Amino acid sequence: MTTHALTLYNSLTRRLEPFAPIDPANVGLYSCGPTVYNYAHIGNLRAYVFTDTLSRTLTWKGFGLTHIVNITDVGHLTSDADAGDDKMEAAARASGQDIWAIARHYTEAFKRNLIDLHIRTPTRFPLATDHIAEMIAFAEAIAPEHCYLLEDGLYFDTSTVPDYGRLARSNDDAGESRIDPVAGKRHPQDFAIWRTSAPGEMRQMEWDSPWGRGAPGWHLECSVMSQKYLGPQFDIHTGGIDHREIHHPNEIAQNQARCGCADTGANLWMHNNFLVERSGKMSKSGGEFTTLQTLIDRGFHPLAYRLMCLQAQYRSELEFSWDNLAAATTRLKRLALTVQALRDRAAPGNSASDPAKPATDAVRALLAGYRDRLDIAVCDDLATPRALPVLDELLADKRLSPADRLAALADFDAVLGLDLAALRREDLRVRPASATLDAAAVDERLAERRAARAAKDFPRSDAIRDDLASAGVEVMDGDPLGWDWRIG
């Protein structure tokens, strides 16, 4: 049992609030999913490391959970408001491929990314295109009182719901300036909930509707899927901070229209801040971007990226740099080595293993103390950067036996998802795509080097080391593993 009350930041009130679920046995959590017109970049993936930390924390604290991550395979325009092309259609046209094949390919790639990052599979990944009939029904229900028809589709009149934009605070933030003008809109913030295909427009994905053939608006998708799987009022809705300005206020407006009340759909709206580069926010639409595979190709383990994310609280901006990732890799290697040494010492039958001792009150108190400090950190709006030093302290605490430390590690793995109980130091040796040698060839050269050293032929030993270095292999004389691919 954990003892501290979970406190989370609610973007709606801009305050930290005690988490009070509707039903503790089944917390409803909806996370805006990826638009599958391309691979996710590592900024997108930060959003899912955040939701995974949230979902793990909820489970660890004893709540039951239904977690929905939708797949946006239609409707997301190149501008978050109402201008531009459908991102999916544009990608299909540019590549000359079938749009359904594109959606399938990038959906699968996204799911693989989640597995590589040790992100737990949510309860469901609903596809937007599987819910078109429900979207039309939703739009039909709200259209008479809340919508108007323009040439290019059915628009939502934001003046018909109370307090539109309170999530974005668009009156005091710069939110509205981001909305593109569309001729005929009654208010700049009004948005399309159904877009009709223009005469002569060749869309691969389109459906009949009472407003003409076309496709649903992106905002409508999330209102429909969240309500279908979690009910009209549920606990938590997440997304990146960009969604606080347009997408989520629009979802809220639709939810209000649907229920005819002031409710927003979710009680708590949570937003992760951006992963940024020196040049600004990482973005798919911006052209070049870094994927998880880019990191792996350069010899980084995905969990090093996860650790890099956990080193920042989800509401702070996090700067991506190769140096930061290398530092996280070194930290992860140290953790893996420490845990491995504890595992070796705790192994039964190992002559060096410490004899199992019955837990004393002092040991029990120490273990409870570590668990409590982890609990305090994550209960404070998922302050993972504060949980990590507690983990370091635990693993190094000589007052506890290796077996006790490993048992306590389970709590940290449950919440932080670093999989340290299973991760081996060898797993972190990721062969870069540019490597010219394979592992067997490296071992062969190292055997030669050992022979040279045994024969006190140090110039030769150094030459082999330099050779390996120029082939991207780092020889580490003090490390039990002996060598690593050079990363970066």
Ligand SMILES: Nc1ncnc2c1ncn2[C@@H]1O[C@H](COP(=O)(O)OP(=O)(O)OP(=O)(O)O)[C@@H](O)[C@H]1O
């Ligand atoms: N740089 C970033 N850092 C953190 N989260 C991000 C970043 N960019 C997008 N996100 C979040 O990633 C999730 C998936 O977004 P989605 O796949 O729709 O991205 P996108 O809008 O198509 O990409 P982009 O804005 O990069 O062109 C959303 O919750 C979004 O807010």
Ligand SMILES: [Zn+2]
């Ligand atoms: Zn959404």
